[in-house]
Amino acid sequence: MQKIMPIHHTKDHASLTHTAIHAKVVDPSLTQFDTLPDAAHVRLPAVLALFGISRATAWRWVKEKKIPEPKHFGSRVSAWNVGDLRGALKATSSR
16 A cells, blocks of 8 residues: 655745746747847747747748748758848848
């Protein structure tokens, strides 16, 4: 028979867990986007936040050539060039 141990929560633990669950973590590459060199690359979450779009819309826009295609760094890693994204942002803001 397995013994069940009670879990004791301290006030700090409970508030930390609550804060961690409800806090939105901002991608560091997004907060520093203006200072990144044009040769840098960012991942999909930064692209979604930059354009305010969903994952499905991002991939549809890639297909429609509204945003540039990402560079593939292996079979499961894609990242967008910052310089190309800046050009796409200018193009979408001028519409």
